[in-house]
Every structure is written in structure tokens, then in C-alpha cells.
Amino acid sequence: MSLEILLIIAFGGALLTYLLGKTSEKIRDFLAVVISLSLVAFVACLYGKSPEKTFYSGFFGLGLVLRLNMLSWFFAIAISSLGALCIIFSLSYMKGRERTDFYYSMMLLVNAAMLGIVLAGDLVSFYIFWEVMSWSTFLLISYNRGPALAAGMKYIIMSIIGSLAMLIGMLSLYVTYGTLNISEISAVIASASSGDILFILIIFSIAFGIKNAVMPLHTWLPDSYAEAPSPFTAVLSGMLTRMGIYGFLLVMYVMVGMKNVITHGLLNYHYVLSLVGAITIIIPLLIALIQDDAKKLLAWSSIGQGGYMLLGIAFGTSLGFVGGVYHTIIYAACVVLLFMAVGAVEYRTGGIRDLNQLGGLIKRMPIAFFGALVGICGLIGVPLTGPFVSKWLIYKTLILEGHPLLALIALIGTWISILYIYKFLHNMFLGQLPEKYKDIEKSPFSMRLPMIVLSVAVLFFGILPGIPLKVINAIGTSFGFESLNVTLWGVASETGTLNTINIFSAVLVTGVIVWIIFCLGTKSVPVSQEDSYAAGAYIPKDKYHYTAEFYGPLYRMIKPFLRDVIDEFYYWIAASVQRLCSGVRRMYTGDVGYYVTYIILFLAFLIFVQLKWKPW
Amino acid sequence: MVTKVMQIILSPVLALIVGVFFLGLARKIIARIHWRYGPPLIQPVIDMIRLFYQKSVSHGSMFDLGLILSLAGSIVVVLFLPFGQICPLSGSGGLLVILYIMLLAPLGMALSGGQGANPNISIGISRKLILSLGYEVPLLLVLLAVMTHYKTISIIEVVSSQQSTGWALISFPLFLSGLSYFLILPAILGLRPFDVSSAPQEISSGPMVEYGGKYLALATIEHAFVLFISIALFVNLFLGGAANPVIFFVKMLVVFVLGLCINAVFPRFRIEQAIKYLWKWPTLLAFVGLIITLAIRS
Numbered sequence: 001m002s003l004e005i006l007l008i009i010a011f012g013g014a015l016l017t018y019l020l021g022k023t024s025e026k027i028r029d030f031l032a033v034v035i036s037l038s039l040v041a042f043v044a045c046l047y048g049k050s051p052e053k054t055f056y057s058g059f060f061g062l063g064l065v066l067r068l069n070m071l072s073w074f075f076a077i078a079i080s081s082l083g084a085l086c087i088i089f090s091l092s093y094m095k096g097r098e099r100t101d102f103y104y105s106m107m108l109l110v111n112a113a114m115l116g117i118v119l120a121g122d123l124v125s126f127y128i129f130w131e132v133m134s135w136s137t138f139l140l141i142s143y144n145r146g147p148a149l150a151a152g153m154k155y156i157i158m159s160i161i162g163s164l165a166m167l168i169g170m171l172s173l174y175v176t177y178g179t180l181n182i183s184e185i186s187a188v189i190a191s192a193s194s195g196d197i198l199f200i201l202i203i204f205s206i207a208f209g210i211k212n213a214v215m216p217l218h219t220w221l222p223d224s225y226a227e228a229p230s231p232f233t234a235v236l237s238g239m240l241t242r243m244g245i246y247g248f249l250l251v252m253y254v255m256v257g258m259k260n261v262i263t264h265g266l267l268n269y270h271y272v273l274s275l276v277g278a279i280t281i282i283i284p285l286l287i288a289l290i291q292d293d294a295k296k297l298l299a300w301s302s303i304g305q306g307g308y309m310l311l312g313i314a315f316g317t318s319l320g321f322v323g324g325v326y327h328t329i330i331y332a333a334c335v336v337l338l339f340m341a342v343g344a345v346e347y348r349t350g351g352i353r354d355l356n357q358l359g360g361l362i363k364r365m366p367i368a369f370f371g372a373l374v375g376i377c378g379l380i381g382v383p384l385t386g387p388f389v390s391k392w393l394i395y396k397t398l399i400l401e402g403h404p405l406l407a408l409i410a411l412i413g414t415w416i417s418i419l420y421i422y423k424f425l426h427n428m429f430l431g432q433l434p435e436k437y438k439d440i441e442k443s444p445f446s447m448r449l450p451m452i453v454l455s456v457a458v459l460f461f462g463i464l465p466g467i468p469l470k471v472i473n474a475i476g477t478s479f480g481f482e483s484l485n486v487t488l489w490g491v492a493s494e495t496g497t498l499n500t501i502n503i504f505s506a507v508l509v510t511g512v513i514v515w516i517i518f519c520l521g522t523k524s525v526p527v528s529q530e531d532s533y534a535a536g537a538y539i540p541k542d543k544y545h546y547t548a549e550f551y552g553p554l555y556r557m558i559k560p561f562l563r564d565v566i567d568e569f570y571y572w573i574a575a576s577v578q579r580l581c582s583g584v585r586r587m588y589t590g591d592v593g594y595y596v597t598y599i600i601l602f603l604a605f606l607i608f609v610q611l612k613w614k615p616w
Numbered sequence: 617m618v619t620k621v622m623q624i625i626l627s628p629v630l631a632l633i634v635g636v637f638f639l640g641l642a643r644k645i646i647a648r649i650h651w652r653y654g655p656p657l658i659q660p661v662i663d664m665i666r667l668f669y670q671k672s673v674s675h676g677s678m679f680d681l682g683l684i685l686s687l688a689g690s691i692v693v694v695l696f697l698p699f700g701q702i703c704p705l706s707g708s709g710g711l712l713v714i715l716y717i718m719l720l721a722p723l724g725m726a727l728s729g730g731q732g733a734n735p736n737i738s739i740g741i742s743r744k745l746i747l748s749l750g751y752e753v754p755l756l757l758v759l760l761a762v763m764t765h766y767k768t769i770s771i772i773e774v775v776s777s778q779q780s781t782g783w784a785l786i787s788f789p790l791f792l793s794g795l796s797y798f799l800i801l802p803a804i805l806g807l808r809p810f811d812v813s814s815a816p817q818e819i820s821s822g823p824m825v826e827y828g829g830k831y832l833a834l835a836t837i838e839h840a841f842v843l844f845i846s847i848a849l850f851v852n853l854f855l856g857g858a859a860n861p862v863i864f865f866v867k868m869l870v871v872f873v874l875g876l877c878i879n880a881v882f883p884r885f886r887i888e889q890a891i892k893y894l895w896k897w898p899t900l901l902a903f904v905g906l907i908i909t910l911a912i913r914s
Contacts, residue, residue: 377723382720383716383720392713392716399760402764402913402914404761404763404906405906405910408756408757408760411752411756412752418719418749419746419749425730426726426741430678430731431730431733432733498713502705503692506692510695511688514684514834517834518683521833522669522672524672524674525671525674532732532733533825545733545738546738546739551745551746553886554746554891556888557891
């Protein structure tokens with residue numbers, strides 16, 4: 001009962017927002033925030049319950065089922081809370097733009113569709129919600145028109161290919177088992193041959209791989225992330241892309257079951273998938289290094305971080321699984337934070353996101369800087385932020401299971417992230433403040449609030465990771481993984497314990513001691529940014545910030561190897577299809593004589609076939 | 617409990633003394649190789665005390681906090697490293713945690729320098745980060761080989777298994793990794809020929825250019841800790857740690873002086889040359905070491 005009400009609020013709210021927006025903007029904004037917050041509260045109240053209900057059974061005899069379990073609750077709470085924060089962030093970001101009614105209602109619709117996906121208990125309703133999500137995402141990506149239309153088109157074409165793959169998988173399941181209810185399928189699939197299981201796994205991997213932007217299916221992501229409005233990019237990068245990870249979990253561990261997926265030997269599905277994850281880490285992160293557009297940089301970085309999640313869940317030990325799922329959720333918080341910081345800067349500087357035109361904004365926008373700082377620390381995985389714990393779990397599982405080369409790729413990925421993400425922070429917030437931004441104001445309250453909430457969350461779940469890890473551990477045990485010994489501040493085991501509270505107290509105490517020593521010295525004199533060392537030379541205004549080609553020597557070494565060949569290949573296919581079609585079009589000359597000739601030639605062909613082989 | 621607290625207080629103090637001693641020793645040895653007399657051994661201490669009471673400028677709160685974070689981060693790493701039998705916090709996550717906490721120091725320095733708003737700093741940090749990507753590739757290969765060989769991620773267990781089976785540096789596949797670590801040690805320490813990030817003649821000491829007074833003093837202390845950490849890590853991983861701090865110190869001294877003598881006679885690399893060097897021989901050695909370790913294990 002309650003799951004239906006949840007979805008009715010979510011979808012109805014989207015419609016109502018659009019209608020009310022026609023009367024008053026204030027009421028619409030208020031309503032959008034209230035609906036998104038009430039969804040958070042609603043999902044939070046469902047913790048620990050596991051209702052299941054067939055809400056409609058007339059669909060060709062297939063019941064449409066809603067159900068809740070630990071996995072879907074965990075994703076639902078992340079979706080609803082990140083969605084609510086992004087809507088609050090939109091309040092000032094979207095102020096004064098056109099078609100805002102449409103924007104808010106689509107934001108709520110995307111949220112509702114994602115909730116529907118995680119609550120769906122059968123593949124038909126899963127597919128319906130999945131399509132609603134894809135299409136409303138397309139509308140939001142192309143919201144800004146111009147280059148955004150092309151980005152949206154690229155997204156929707158790849159998305160449709162993914163949906164078709166999913167449809168084929170569903171049809172083959174239906175033909176074989178006569179049902180599309182996920183729990184019924186999982187009960188009977190054990191009897192299937194390994195070839196059938198492999199087919200199901202691969203066909204669904206295409207669908208979810210496109211959504212999660214796994215190499216080589218990633219090409220839609222950089223353009224879409226860069227062109228969508230920033231608060232929606234946050235939703236897109238935070239949870240929407242990660243619906244792919246949810247899909248992988250659903251197919252691998254709920255439907256097919258762990259025992260059928262994890263088999264031993266080198267050439268098998270889950271090992272190949274972890275290799276794909278490793279490739280997805282290293283190449284996009286290197287490409288992120290050479291980006292100059294803040295949002296494109298974060299977009300490529302998101303593809304790479306998706307690789308960590310895939311590596312974790314595909315590897316298939318309890319440590320890796322817990323690490324992968326935790327990384328999915330906590331990384332979402334970090335990347336949402338980073339996109340919000342970019343959005344706040346865009347909002348105040350008039351849409352500038354080119355990393356070579358900003359600088360020194362820490363003085364004007366301290367909270368946005370703080371948010372970005374916590375976000376980049378999380379992205380790197382600095383201790384005391386959440387992603388540190390998830391990455392630690394993934395590395396540890398790779399090393400102890402004897403795959404140091406995969407661990408090497410994951411670790412080097414982290415060091416590459418340090419390079420590009422420091423460039424991101426430095427070029428925007430540190431260094432010299434340009435003259436034209438001397439007087440910009442700090443970000444408005446509705447932007448600061450979500451950033452503060454998320455920063456606190458990333459730090460809190462980094463210091464006390466046990467809270468989410470316990471939930472994920474319960475999910476893992478329900479999938480048949482062995483249970484981990486999770487404490488409030490880490491994971492205890494014989495092969496190496498993690499204790500974040502020790503790290504936290506050590507950093508805190510030494511920090512305080514060093515601070516006291518620092519204060520004991522002679523007090524320093526605050527100086528302006530122009531008062532810095534230039535070997536006695538005059539300091540030119542606006543030109544004393546080192547940003548362009550930040551890692552020049554390294555670029556020159558790696559740039560020749562970093563073309564996005566796959567994207568070029570897809571464009572080549574598109575162009576070839578277009579050429580072929582325009583060739584076929586030439587048949588239609590408009591001259592009746594030609595058409596008569598075609599008909600006669602075709603008849604002659606038929607007569608020839610009949611005389612020669614007598615098929616009819 | 618009391619011994620634990622004593623160890624927690626003792627190990628950073630010991631590390632500081634050793635690190636500062638190494639700073640003085642380095643100046644003396646390099647001077648002698650250059651046929652100069654060199655400053656007295658305690659010159660760094662004198663400098664630090666003097667600097668601490670001199671005037672300095674501040675460019676803002678991140679400028680101060682970054683430096684504090686950097687120094688605190690280095691001290692925390694010391695708490696996680698075994699020093700002889702003194703290892704107060706080594707049980708909280710092992711080598712992976714050490715690897716990650718070692719990030720705090722450069723990160724803090726980069727944040728602090730960033731607010732310094734001087735292109736010399738930015739260039740220095742950019743070079744430092746490129747260089748660190750250069751030496752992290754062989755370093756990670758080395759660490760992974762050690763962790764795979766001993767089937768653990770705990771540094772205490774690495775040390776204790778060496779005490780029963782002999783030094784890793786003279787065992788078969790790991791001597792390649794040990795050699796590789798020794799080759800990249802000057803890059804980790806930022807010693808010549810790898811002092812690209814602080815090149816005084818090119819970019820006015822890079823990240824240090826805006827520091828004066830107590831900032832410079834704290835940055836020097838931080839450098840002393842980094843010296844201690846990198847060499848202590850080598851001693852723990854490849855020379856079997858030690859039963860007591862004195863032997864540990866002797867081992868560190870040998871490694872440091874050897875490294876210094878080899879590298880004091882080289883002129884500075886350009887950053888591309890440094891990367892090419894780091895990604896060639898040390899990486900190759902470390903990679904072969906890891907592959908052989910993996911083959912033996914399976």
C-alpha cells in the first residue's frame with residue numbers, strides 16, 4: 001500500500017508542480033521542495049520493512065509488482081535525499097530563466113522514475129520506469145538548446161540502444177520462463193544452462209553499461225554532463241548514471257544469483273567485467289587531465305570513478321562488494337558537491353566554467369570553496385572522507401585475492417585524480433582573483449545549504465563509516481556473501497583492520513598541537529594578493545595566475561595517445577549510415593519512367609527466379 | 617596503555633630529531649663533496665629557532681591551515697610507521713592507510729601554496745605533482761610486490777616476517793623491487809637531480825617562495841619529517857625493520873648517506889627527463905619484480 005502512495009506522491013507532485021507553476025512561481029518552488037523533502041521522509045520511514053504488492057495484473061497476464069528490500073531502500077534513500085538537495089540548489093540557480101515550470105516538473109519526474117526503478121519488482125515495470133527516466137533526462141539535458149540539443153540527441157540514441165538490448169533480454173527471459181517477476185525468475189534460473197545465463201548477463205550488461213558509461217559505451221556522458229543545467233548535472237552524475245550500477249547488482253546478484261555469476265578461472269563473466277572496470281578507470285581519468293572545461297573535467301572523472309564501482313561489485317568477494325556499493329553512494333555525494341560548487345561559480349560569474357578564466361574565488365565564495373575542497377578530498381579518497389573507506393576495501397580485496405595488477409590500475413587512477421582535481425580547485429578558487437570578479441557576492445543561501453549538508457555527510461560517513469557499511473553488509477549477506485565484521489569505525493578482520501577513529505583522533509590531536517605551535521610564533525602580517533614576490537618586478541594585474549597548460553610537460557608526453565577513438569568510431573558509423581541512406585534516396589527521382597523501370601525489373605527478377613528454381 | 621601513550625609522544629619526537637639531523641648532515645656531506653667546509657651540523661636547528669621569531673606575511677586562512685595540515689599529516693604518518701619496536705598506531709589499516717595519509721602533507725602544501733597567489737608557487741606545485749605521478753608508478757609497483765609476497769597489507773607483519781625469513785632486499789624476487797625503491801628515493805625526497813619543484817634558480821624555490829619566518833620554520837620541519845618517513849619506509853619494507861630504535865637509526869643513516877653520495881654529483885633534470893627516467897628503469901625493475909612475485913605465488 002505504502003509504496004504506491006510513495007510513487008503517487010512522486011509522480012503526482014511532478015504534474016502538480018507544472019500546473020501550479022502557471023499561477024505563481026513562489027508556490028511552485030515551495031511545492032517542489034516540500035514534495036522532494038517528503039519523499040525523503042517517506043523513504044526513511046520505510047527502513048527495515050519489506051512490503052511487496054502486485055498493483056496491476058492486467059498487462060498481458062503479467063503482474064506489475066512493487067517491492068522493497070534492503071538494496072532498493074538503500075538506493076531509494078540516496079536518490080531522494082540527493083534529489084531534494086539538488087532541487088533546493090536549483091531555487092536560486094534557475095531564478096529568472098525561462099521554462100522553469102517545465103524544469104522543476106522534469107526534475108521531480110526524473111526523481112520519481114528513479115524511485116520507481118528501484119522499487120520495481122518485475123522487469124516490465126522496471127522497463128517502463130527506465131524509459132520514463134531516459135526520456136525525461138533527454139528533455140533536461142537539451143534544456144539549454146544550442147549544443148545541448150546535440151548532446152541530448154547523442155544521449156537518447158545510446159539510451160535507446162541500451163533499452164533495446166534490455167528488451168531483447170526480457171523477451172528471451174519471458175519466452176524461457178513465462179514470467180518477468182524478478183523473484184520468480186531468480187528461483188527458476190538455477191536450472192538454466194551456463195550459455196543461457198551468459199547471454200542474459202551480457203545483454204543486460206549492454207543496457208546498464210551504457211547507463212553507467214562503461215568503456216567503450218561511455219561516449220554520451222561528457223557532452224551531456226557539460227551541457228545540462230548544473231543542478232541537473234548533479235542529479236545525473238550522482239544517482240542517475242549509477243542506476244546502471246543498480247542494474248548490474250539486480251541482474252548479477254538478485255536475478256542470476258551470486259553462485260552462477262562468480263565462477264573460477266580467468267575467462268569468465270565477472271572477471272572480464274572487472275577488467276572492463278579497470279580500463280574504465282584508467283583511460284577516462286587520463287582524458288580528464290587534459291580538459292579545460294570544469295564540467296567536462298568532472299564528467300570524464302565520473303566515468304573513471306564508475307570503473308571503481310564496477311571493479312568492486314564485479315570482483316565478487318564480500319569486501320569488494322561492500323566497497324563497490326559504498327563507493328557508488330558516497331561518491332555520488334562528492335560529485336554532487338563538486339557540480340554544485342561549479343554551479344555556484346557559474347551562477348555568480350555569469351556562466352563561466354572555463355578553468356583558464358577564473359581564479360582566487362576562495363576570497364569571495366568561501367563556502368563554495370569548502371564544498372569543493374571536501375568534494376575533491378573525497379574524490380581522491382583522502383582519509384576521513386567516505387570514499388577513502390570504499391577505496392580501501394576495493395584495494396584490499398584486489399591485493400589479498402592476488403590481483404595486484406588490477407590494484408595497480410586502481411591506485412594509479414587515484415594519483416591521476418590528484419593531478420586533475422587539484423588543477424580544478426587551483427584554477428577556480430586559488431591563485432590571483434581577477435579584477436572583474438573583485439566584487440562578486442558569496443553564493444546565496446539556497447546554494448550554501450545543500451553544499452554544507454553534503455560536506456558534513458561526506459566527512460561524517462568517512463569518520464564513522466560503520467553506519468552505511470552495516471546496511472550494505474546486510475545486503476551482501478542477503479546475496480549470499482559472507483558477513484563482514486563491521487564496527488562503527490571500520491572493518492575488523494584478521495588480514496588487516498581499518499580503524500578510522502584512530503586516524504581521526506591522530507589527525508585532530510596533531511593538528512591542534514601544530515596549530516598551537518604555529519600560534520606561539522611571531523604573529524604574521526596579512527597582505528593583499530598583489531603584495532607577493534616577483535623578484536622586484538612589477539606585478540601585472542590579471543596576468544599573474546598560472547593556469548593555462550597547468551601540467552604542460554605532462555600534456556606534451558601523453559596527449560598524442562589520448563584521442564577518444566571510440567567516439568570517433570561511433571561518429572564514423574553514424575556518418576556512414578547517413579551516406580548509405582542518402583544513396584538509397586537517389587532512387588526516388590520523381591520521374592515516373594524510372595519507377596516503371598523498377599517495377600518491370602523486379603517482375604523480371606521474380607519470373608527469372610520462378611523459372612530457375614521453381615519456389616512457388 | 618601508559619607505554620602506548622609514551623610511544624605516541626616519543627615517536628614523533630625521535631623522528632623530528634633524526635630528520636633534522638639528516639638535514640644538517642646532508643648540507644655537510646654535500647659541502648664536502650663540493651670541496652667546501654659546510655655549516656655546522658646543528659645549523660638547521662639554529663635557523664629554525666631564529667626563523668620562528670622573525671616577521672612573516674600571511675595570504676589568508678587557507679595559507680595558514682594548509683601548512684598546519686601538511687605538518688600534522690606528516691606527524692600522523694610517523695605514528696603509523698614502525699620505528700624499531702615503537703609502532704603506536706600501525707594496526708589501524710596497514711600500508712594502504714600509510715600510503716594515503718602520506719597524501720595529506722603534499723595536499724596541505726599545495727592548498728597553502730595555492731592561496732599564496734604567486735605563479736612561482738603554482739609552477740612548483742604543478743612540477744611536484746607531475747613528479748609524484750612519475751615516482752608513484754614504480755613506488756606502487758614496489759609496494760604491491762611486497763604486499764603480494766607477504767600476503768598481507770599490514771606493515772607490522774611485513775617487518776615480523778622479515779625477522780624470521782631474512783631481509784627482503786636480499787630475497788629473490790624482492791631485491792628487484794628494493795633496488796627500484798632505492799633508485800626513486802631521491803625523487804620522493806625531492807633531492808637533486810629531482811629538485812625540479814623547488815628549483816631556487818628557476819622558480820625562486822617554488823612552493824616556498826611566499827613563506828617567511830615561522831612558515832619557513834614549519835615547512836623545514838615538515839621536510840625533515842618527509843626525509844624520515846621515506847627512508848624509514850624503505851628500512852621497514854626491505855631491511856627488515858629493527859629490534860630497537862638504535863639499529864633502526866643506523867640502517868637509516870646508511871641508506872641516506874649512500875643515496876646522498878650518489879645523487880649529490882648530478883645536475884638537475886628537466887621535468888620531462890625526470891619522468892622519462894622514472895618510467896624507464898625503476899618502473900621496469902619494479903614491474904619485473906611484481907610479475908615474478910605473482911608467478912611464484914600462484
